[in-house]
Amino acid sequence: MPSFFLPRHWYVVLQTSARLAMAVLGTWLAFVARQRSGRFAARTPAGALRIVMAVVVALGASELVLNRVHLRPAEWLSANDEPRRQPDPRLGWTWVPERTGHKSIGGRIIDYSIDPAGYRVSRIDEPVDTERPTILFTGESVMFGEGLTYEESIPAQVGAMMGVQTANLAVHGYGNDQAYLRLEAELPHFRRPVAVVSLFMTAIFGRNLDQDRPHLGPGLVWLPTEQSSRLSSLAKLLVPYRADTTVERGVMVTQQVLRAASDLAQAHGAIPLLVVLQFGHEEGSEQVLRRRILDDASIPYALIDIDSSWRLPWDRHPNARAAHTIAAAIVTELRGRLAVAAPSGR
Numbered sequence: 001m002p003s004f005f006l007p008r009h010w011y012v013v014l015q016t017s018a019r020l021a022m023a024v025l026g027t028w029l030a031f032v033a034r035q036r037s038g039r040f041a042a043r044t045p046a047g048a049l050r051i052v053m054a055v056v057v058a059l060g061a062s063e064l065v066l067n068r069v070h071l072r073p074a075e076w077l078s079a080n081d082e083p084r085r086q087p088d089p090r091l092g093w094t095w096v097p098e099r100t101g102h103k104s105i106g107g108r109i110i111d112y113s114i115d116p117a118g119y120r121v122s123r124i125d126e127p128v129d130t131e132r133p134t135i136l137f138t139g140e141s142v143m144f145g146e147g148l149t150y151e152e153s154i155p156a157q158v159g160a161m162m163g164v165q166t167a168n169l170a171v172h173g174y175g176n177d178q179a180y181l182r183l184e185a186e187l188p189h190f191r192r193p194v195a196v197v198s199l200f201m202t203a204i205f206g207r208n209l210d211q212d213r214p215h216l217g218p219g220l221v222w223l224p225t226e227q228s229s230r231l232s233s234l235a236k237l238l239v240p241y242r243a244d245t246t247v248e249r250g251v252m253v254t255q256q257v258l259r260a261a262s263d264l265a266q267a268h269g270a271i272p273l274l275v276v277l278q279f280g281h282e283e284g285s286e287q288v289l290r291r292r293i294l295d296d297a298s299i300p301y302a303l304i305d306i307d308s309s310w311r312l313p314w315d316r317h318p319n320a321r322a323a324h325t326i327a328a329a330i331v332t333e334l335r336g337r338l339a340v341a342a343p344s345g346r
Contacts, residue, residue: 095114139174
């Protein structure tokens with residue numbers, strides 16, 4: 001998925017670049033374009049009028065054409081990509097249930113099997129049993145296991161190491177608010193949830209700022225998709241500039257979402273675990289963002305460092321070696337927390 005990782009420093013570089021570009025453009029318009037256009041309009045007023053009319057017509061025509069195109073949210077651009085997604089009025093999109101999709105990746109055919117409840121499983125005829133003790137996993141394509149077999153995915157490896165059933169609720173392209181909403185809907189179905197493992201990465205924090213899908217606002221208020229013109233949507237996709245107020249709002253909502261996920265797990269008798277993945281050296285801007293969102297809000301988490309070379313050769317998702325390292329770290333954390341919880345009656 002090309003939208004999996006945004007470039008490092010994206011929130012700093014894009015803001016700085018956009019501001020510089022706007023400053024240069026504004027200066028050019030004020031001191032160069034205005035003078036030239038003024039001289040042109042004075043010499044050939046009819047020609048200037050035709051140009052203005054042409055621009056207006058072109059913008060209108062572009063809007064009409066784009067309105068005929070079904071543009072999905074930025075994190076869901078391909079209708080035929082596996083595993084297949086379907087629209088969902090509350091979450092934006094979910095998996096097509098009871099289906100196995102096949103995808104050729106890196107010389108391997110990867111099977112993506114989704115059970116009737118929408119969880120990734122080894123086989124469709126072996127769905128997750130909600131009556132059994134279960135460790136639930138929320139997140140997006142990393143937790144789902146993009147490019148990995150079911151057995152290589154993080155939830156499956158954790159389940160094998162701990163001898164406990166796992167439920168993979170992750171969906172490609174989800175922000176933390178979507179992952180929380182899915183957990184909120186699915187957790188009550190499980191009779192004996194053991195733990196809930198959630199995921200956060202500074203590299204995909206930008207998804208939490210998206211409003212071209214159903215999303216959560218301050219106070220965890222559910223908000224519908226914000227409609228905007230097609231040209232505006234396309235411009236935001238090509239140049240994903242975010243205002244400072246938007247980023248600050250995203251930080252606050254992300255903190256509220258992560259706290260709510262922990263509270264929800266505990267309310268159902270499960271151990272909450274927030275996993276923060278860091279691939280390679282954590283640069284200063286990434287560290288600032290992580291501390292701003294998590295440490296400043298006293299949100300507990302387990303930071304897992306992964307070698308930056310442990311990625312799939314065709315994109316930046318973790319490979320099987322990285323998934324194993326992540327799974328082993330999760331198992332260590334869970335065993336420690338479960339041991340602490342056991343004397344109190346678990």
